[in-house]
Amino acid sequence: MIKRNPAFQALKAGYLFPEIASRRKAFEVSHPEAKIISLGIGNTTEPLTPHISSAMADYSRFLSTREGYSGYGDEQGLKALRSKIAETLYAGTADESEIFISDGAKCDIGRIQLLFGADVGVAVQDPAYPVYVDGSVIIGAASSVSAKAEPCAKSCSETSTGAHTGYAGIVYMPCTAENGFFPDLSVVPENSLIYFCSPNNPTGAVATKEQLKKLVDCALQKGCVIIFDAAYSAFIRDDSLPKSIYEVEGARRCAIEINSFSKPAGFTGVRLGWSVVPKTLVYEDGTPVINDWNRIMTTVFNGASNIAQRGGLAALDETGLKEMRSLTDFYLENARLIKACLQGGNFNSMGVRIYGADNAPYVWAQFPGKKSWHVFDEILKQCRTLTTPGSGFGPSGESFIRFSAFGSRSNIQEACTRLSSFAL
Ligand code: PGU
Numbered sequence: 001m002i003k004r005n006p007a008f009q010a011l012k013a014g015y016l017f018p019e020i021a022s023r024r025k026a027f028e029v030s031h032p033e034a035k036i037i038s039l040g041i042g043n044t045t046e047p048l049t050p051h052i053s054s055a056m057a058d059y060s061r062f063l064s065t066r067e068g069y070s071g072y073g074d075e076q077g078l079k080a081l082r083s084k085i086a087e088t089l090y091a092g093t094a095d096e097s098e099i100f101i102s103d104g105a106k107c108d109i110g111r112i113q114l115l116f117g118a119d120v121g122v123a124v125q126d127p128a129y130p131v132y133v134d135g136s137v138i139i140g141a142a143s144s145v146s147a148k149a150e151p152c153a154k155s156c157s158e159t160s161t162g163a164h165t166g167y168a169g170i171v172y173m174p175c176t177a178e179n180g181f182f183p184d185l186s187v188v189p190e191n192s193l194i195y196f197c198s199p200n201n202p203t204g205a206v207a208t209k210e211q212l213k214k215l216v217d218c219a220l221q222k223g224c225v226i227i228f229d230a231a232y233s234a235f236i237r238d239d240s241l242p243k244s245i246y247e248v249e250g251a252r253r254c255a256i257e258i259n260s261f262s263k264p265a266g267f268t269g270v271r272l273g274w275s276v277v278p279k280t281l282v283y284e285d286g287t288p289v290i291n292d293w294n295r296i297m298t299t300v301f302n303g304a305s306n307i308a309q310r311g312g313l314a315a316l317d318e319t320g321l322k323e324m325r326s327l328t329d330f331y332l333e334n335a336r337l338i339k340a341c342l343q344g345g346n347f348n349s350m351g352v353r354i355y356g357a358d359n360a361p362y363v364w365a366q367f368p369g370k371k372s373w374h375v376f377d378e379i380l381k382q383c384r385t386l387t388t389p390g391s392g393f394g395p396s397g398e399s400f401i402r403f404s405a406f407g408s409r410s411n412i413q414e415a416c417t418r419l420s421s422f423a424l
Contacts, residue, residue, distance in 0.1 A: 007140045010167070016130045016392040017041045023376075024386055031384075037415045039338070040386035042201065042361065042404045044266040045411075046330060048311075049323035052265055055314030056307050063307070070306060075298040077101020077274070078309045084316045085274055089259075093246035094276045098290065100297050101304045101312070104273040105231045105260035106131055112227060112256065112275070113139045114296050115289065121192030125183055126172035127202055127393030127400070129229065132195035133170055141169075141193070166395045174396040177355065177366070181205035185218040191284075194219060196245075197229040199236060202393050202402040203364045204335075204356015206241045212248045219254040225281070225289070226255040231273075234264035234328050236359045252278040256289070261308075263331075263361065264324040265315045272308040331361045334412045335405035338363045341416035342403070350424055361405040364390070368399060370424065375401050383418035 013019065020040050028034060048056075062068035076082065076099075083096040090099075102108045109131050118140035124132045166172050171192070173183030181203045188194060196215060198207040207215070219226050228245040236243050245251045260273035277290040314320045335357035341347075342354050342365050356364040367375045372389035379387050379401070390400025407415070 007138050010137050011134065012167075015134060016388070019392075020386065020388060023380070027380055034384045036380070036384050036386055037407065037411045037418070038386040039403045039405075039407060039412075039415055040388050042263070042406050044263060044268045044331075045407050046266055046327055048266050048270070049320075049327060051317075051319040051323055052311050052314045055320075056270070056311040059310035060307050073303045073306055073309075075301055075303045076294070077304055078306075078313070081309050081313050081316075082274075084313055088316045088321075090244060090246060090276070093244065093252070094257075094278060098276055098278050100275045100277065100293065101309060102273045102275060102297075102301065103271045103304050103308075104262060104267075105229065105258045108258050108273060108275045109227065109229065110135050111296055111300065112258070112293075113141060114300075115292055116141070116193055116225070121171065121189040122169075122195070123171040123173055123188045123192050123224075124195045124394070125175045125197065125200065126166070126395060127175065127390060127397035128195060129197055129201045130393060132227075133167065133394070136170060136193075137167060172394060172396070175200070175203060175205070176396055177353065181355070182207060182211045182214075185214060188218055188222055188224060191223040194224050194226045195229070196226055197231070198242075199232040199360035200356075201229075201232065201360075202356075202362055202388065202390065202397065202400075204358070204360035204362045205364075206236060206238070206359045209240070209242050209248060212242055212245055212251075216245070216248045216250045216254060220250055223284070224254065226251075228255050228257045230257055230259045232263060232360050233259060234324060235332060235361055237332065238359055241359060246276070246278075252280045254281065256281065256293075261312055261315060264328050265311070265320075266327060267308065267311070270305075270308050270311060272304055272312050328361075330409075331405045332357075332359075334407060334409065335361050335363055337412055337416055338403050338405060341419055345420060346423055347419075357405070363403040363405065365401050365403065366390075366399055367401065367424065370399055372398055372400060375399075375424065378424060379419070379422060382422055383415070385415045385418055 082099040085099050086096045113135050122136045122141050175181040175183050233243040245255045257276040261267040277293045281289045339357040351368050353366040356362050372391040376389040379385050388402040390397030
């Protein structure tokens with residue numbers, strides 16, 4: 001019989017979010033009357049905005065005409081969209097030809113690992129969006145993952161999912177309140193891949209320009225490549241904070257940036273994102289990384305939806321930018337409401353500490369001395385509210401809960417009412 005790819009055996013548990021969804025289902029079976037509110041997965045809830053959705057509707061109708069129809073497009077995406085992204089979001093720091101349109105950030109993060117193969121070392125912020133670690137394990141990165149990954153202890157597999165105890169083949173860089181959620185970079189291995197997300201999922205922390213400069217200097221000095229995930233950059237309201245790693249000198253020689261229309265335009269279902277691979281980023285032998293990225297995108301990707309790309313173009317014109325601004329403002333207000341609720345009454349007496357929410361759609365709450373999954377279960381039981389256990393994002397997430405600000409205003413208000421009587 002055909003052998004199973006050992007990388008899958010190395011994975012400790014299922015992907016975090018389906019795991020949470022299955023806990024919700026189990027709870028609903030035993031409590032059929034429960035009207036659960038989800039502050040769990042960061043999934044957009046507000047309708048597409050008028051200008052952006054009309055552009056897609058119009059284009060879809062155009063496709064139904066003989067003169068308007070088109071089939072496969074360029075794998076790299078529409079030139080007009082690549083140019084628009086370059087001029088609107090990178091003004092001078094990245095060129096149209098360095099931008100690759102995709103079906104979303106998660107898909108790019110997965111594909112990008114093909115660039116560096118199984119032998120590359122990997123360093124991640126801890127906690128981190130689980131795709132960086134799970135994707136690395138699936139590709140067998142950090143050398144022989146099957147040999148290096150510790151088997152999950154029985155108690156761990158019973159109570160936890162994702163990167164609970166961590167994989168031995170991956171370097172975890174703790175991001176805690178004590179270090180201002182910016183890691184000690186001295187642990188980064190030479191010639192490795194560094195995953196870095198800002199604004200951060202799940203902590204909501206945004207790296208300052210000085211911090212990103214340290215990251216870039218470290219990567220240049222150690223021969224590393226940074227995969228900079230900027231999926232939440234549109235939520236930054238503090239103008240002193242960098243929205244792109246290319247705002248930092250030297251980043252074009254060591255960083256790939258990933259971004260998405262999912263959160264600012266509500267495209268989680270429409271699917272549209274992009275990556276930036278500067279021509280000045282080269283491997284040890286001098287080959288530009290962009291050549292191989294182009295090879296991957298033309299070989300295992302067939303271009304983003306042409307309808308979605310028209311939506312992306314509309315999102316970046318004057319009206320579209322205003323619409324995205326008001327959508328992100330809406331979710332930021334939700335985040336503020338959740339944060340204010342968690343700073344009040346009961347939570348105060350439980351010693352709960354609150355982070356994030358100011359420039360990101362997540363509130364990161366620490367319940368000192370408690371296990372994340374226990375708090376998750378209690379919030380579900382007492383408040384009929386779904387959250388995400390911090391330990392699912394990595395060992396340093398233990399004792400934390402992530403509250404997502406994606407939800408209708410009435411659901412957020414109702415969740416806050418329920419949470420205000422929560423007790424542990
Ligand atoms: N990057 C980060 C940092 C994210 O948090 C997410 C979504 C993505 C990329 C995905 O972007 P797409 O362009 O839509 O592919 N994170 C959500 C959803 C969970 C998931 O599995 O993607 C979250 O709740 O963390």
